[in-house]
Amino acid sequence: MIDNVVFAAAAETAGHSLAAELTWLVIAIPLASAGLLLVVGRAADRWGHLLGVAAPAGAFAVGAWAFVDLLSRPAADRVQDIDLFEWISGSSLNLSFGLRVDQLSLAFVLLVTFVGGLIHVYSVAYMALDADRRRFFAYLNLFVAAMVLLVLANSYVLLFVGWEGVGLASYLLIGFWNQRLEYAVAAKKAFVANRVGDVGLIVAMMIMFSQFHTLSFDGVFAAAEHASAATLTLIGLALLLAACGKSAQFPLQSWLGDAMAGPTPVSALIHAATMVTAGVYLVVRSGPIFEQAPAARLAVVVVGAVTLLYGAIVGCAKDDMKKALAASTMSQIGYMMLAAGLGPVGGVFAIMHLLTHGFFKAGMFLGAGSVMHAMRDQVDMRRFGGLDKFMKITWLTFMMGWLAILGVPPFAGFFSKDKIIEQAFVAPDGQLWQGWVFGLVALFGAGLTAFYMSRLFFMVFYGKARWTDGQHPHESPALMTVPMAVLALGSVLLGLILTLVGFDDYLAPALVEGHHGEPVLGAPIIMGATLALVVVGALIAWTRFGSAKANVPVLPPAADGLIRAARADLYQDTVNHALFVRPGQVLVAQAAKADDDVVDGAVRGLAWLVQGVGGLVARVQNGYARSYAATMLAGVILLAAIVLAGRL
Amino acid sequence: MNVSVYLILASVLFVIGAVTVLVRRNSIVVFMGVELMLNAANLTFLAFSRMWGDFDGQLAAFFVMVVAAAEVVVGLAIIVSLFRTRRTVSVDDENLLRG
Known part of the structure; x- marks a missing residue:
């Protein structure tokens, strides 16, 4: 197995470039901004949002510089460990505060700072009337800082710091309007569910420390080569628990729907594009551990498969626009988990889907925010309808996101999700049943996704207007529509671009070397079946919710078992x-x-x-x-x- | 003469002194009771000194007399100053230090 692990130790000998040495600025800039905004307080109310927007922009600039620098290096020499200072020094544990600058972490840094920056711009207009806008930006910056710390860390301990940081920021932002009791309760619920997952990460670190006496990525992955399968399986399962908590995967997914209590930009940034994908990052990053623990990997795949169906089923029944999108996020992250569990080849597609999903889902959330803005914070989709004529830009940008998540070629989702479905059909180690079961689940999930996303899209923008009295829908200001347009552009092009520039070749050196397997069905058949299911799903949604003849009742009609269960989140809370x-x-x-x-x-x-x-x-x-x-x-x-x- | 006679006399003197201290309210009389007890002790010292034929007991008696003289000076000064400030010499009225 030693040959398989390509954690380029070469970086140790090679000199670090200046751009990599300065990567800490990506964390420091938003962190300093958050601190400043919180300490200065009300006095910063007039200019706080400007600083808040500048911080992720600055972080993005540094990240982009590091990325360009990374591309200029030879492929084998792209993993750089930057030790900033001695952090923990003891007799049995010595740990430096170090960053790992490599293909994976920089892809995340760019996603977080770019999408995050756009959402910051959007928030300037979205939160314009909120008296606490400065505090909102402080928390958003805090989140960005914690998230990039999470992905840049080169040890599990430092990753845990970022992990807790994003949990804190998520808690603060879900409960941003904590004057309403149910929002405060939702924030607490998210916090507690995340703590359950954190126990998994802590246990994993304890096992690593007791068995390997080290917690840095390099040390743990090197020791993992000689560790017993039982130890690695235990670590893998503990890491999976952590990932389930953070990424809202079954059985810890119940918090995500309630997390929609936060302002919509928060839902877009934290609960769709970035934080909830941290679990996928953890699994992909810990590849060398999962690679040698097939049982833990199977558990990851099962969790992903269960969650993708779970989220899709719940999404079909939700009438709250944001909660339907949250269910969809859950389901899409289920796809990523499934792919991440399939091994390094799947891991590449998991990250690719994560990037495209970050764009189109954030775009759709911002679109939802724009609709809420126009409809006086109405979120009940049964009270929308016929908005396409009133909000042209929102409608068009949302349509791009919708086509992307459906996986219609050549939109972004087609390139990432289709690959995941194809990978799911690959039977590992001759286990034919795995290929069939997970492949069919992923395929069926794609059909369900098409149905519920189309239902959402049609209910909001098509059909008869079912507005409450006194609604005067209007398009949102440019500060909101421009970020939506940029994200929509990403939803259209990102998949194609990533495929054309060879994203898998770019990312692969940062992961364990994997073996391409053959799916149990031919790739064209899978692609054809996926597209057919997607079209069927969308057509059913059109006849029931979109066409001129469709009659959408304003109140949810009485329904039988499964629909009632789905409306109640499949009784998870109960x-x-x-x-x-x-x-x-x-x-x-x-x-x-x-x-x-x-x-x-x-x-x-x-x-x-x-x-x-x-x-x-x-x-x-x-x-x-x-x-x-x-x-x-x-x-x-x-x-x-x-x-x-x-x-x- | 038998030493026990002296001891009995000393005991009687001591008991009279102790009872005086316990039952009388007038500070000066209480003071006299204390002196009576001291002298009862002195008598005991002298009786035993005579019995054993050495001077240690007499020496102790002198010590007690000197100390008692000094104590009388201090004690009477306190009683006089108490009388000046509170117009009473009753020990039951001097209860300012009650817990």
Whole structure:
């Protein structure tokens, strides 16, 4: 296996370029901006958003410089580890604060800072009327800083810092309007679900430390070559748990729908384009571990397959526009997870889908925000309809995103998602059933995706207007439409560009070397079947929600089992509530009672005892000198008696 | 003469002194009770000194007398100053240090 691992140790010997040495600025610029905006406070209200926009732009400039520099290096020499300073120094663990600048991390840096920058611009207009816009930008910058730290870290510990940072930023932004109780509750729910996942990452680090005595990527991956399969499987499963929490994968996916409580730019940036893909990044980055733990890899694939269906089914039934998009995000990340679990070849397509998804899903979320802006924060799709004539730019940009997620050639999703479906059909190690099962799930998921995304698109923009009274839809200002247009352009072209420039050849040296397998069905058949299913799904959606004859009821009609279940997120909250929340609450109540009765009771009893004894003894201190004298005399007589008794 | 006679006399003197301290309220009388107890102790010292035929006990008695003289000076000064400020010499009225 040693030959297979191409974690170019060459970077150790080669000198680092200036651009790579300065990559820390990508983290420092948004972090400094966030700190400044928070510390200066209200005084920065007038110019805070300008600084907030400038920070990701600056970070993007540095990232782009590093990227150009990276491309100028020979392919084998592109992995650079930059040690900034000694971070943790102890007898058993020495860790430097180091960044890994390579093909994978820079792809993420560019995605986060570019899409993030566009969303910052959009937010200037979207949050224009919010009194706390400066604080909003501070949190967004904090998120960007934490996210790039997460992807640039060259050790699991530093990655964990970024991991927690994005969790914190996500919590702060979901609950940005925390004056509304249900939003604050949604933020808390996301935070708690993420903590469950974090336990997985911590456990994984503990196992690494106890087995390998190191936590840096280099050290762990080198040690993994000689580690036992059982250890690696355990680490892999713990990492998968972490990825499930962060990426809203089954069974920790319940928080993502509620996370839509945050302002729409937050949903676009954090809960669609970047943070929720951190789990995919973790799995792809930990490739050398998963490569030697087939059981853990299979678990990743199963989780991805389950989630992609789960999200798709939920997405079909949601009437809340943002929640339908959230379900779609869940489902698309399921695709990425599935691909990441398929090995290094799939991992490349996972990252590619992640990049294209970052563009088209962020674009659609911004479109949703634009629609909400026009419709006075209405999110019920049954109350939209016929908006295409009133919001031409939003309609067109949304259409690009819609075509991209459907995977219609030559839009972006076609190049990434189709490859994933094809990879899913590959049977690893002669396990034919795996190829068939996962391939068909991915294929069926594509059909469902076409249905629910078309349903969303048609319900919003086509059909009869079903608006509530007093709505006057209008196009959004240029500050909002321009970022949407740029993202729409990406939705159209990014897949084609990435394929033409050979993204897989670019990324592959940063990953474990993989073997291209043959799918159990011919690639043209798979592609044809996918497109056919997509067309069928879209047509069903058109006849039911889009065409002039379609009658969309304003209230959700009565429905039978599966639809009711899908409307309720397949009862995930109910299950969580019964299995974890209720027992947890009982446990906490009992613990509180025990604390009250036993611990506090003991303290209270002691106080009562001391008080009682003190009261008794205090009576002796009556201030009469004669009584003191009597006490002394009695004491002396007593002592004398004792001494005499001892003599006898 | 038997030493026990002296000891009995000393005990009687001590008890009279102690009872005086415990039952009388007038500070000066209480003071006299204290002196009576000291002298009872002195008598015991002298009796045993005589019995054993050495001077240690007499020496101790002198010590007690000197200390008692010094103590009388201080004690009477306190009583006088108390009387000047509070117009009373009753020990039961001097209860400002009550706990």
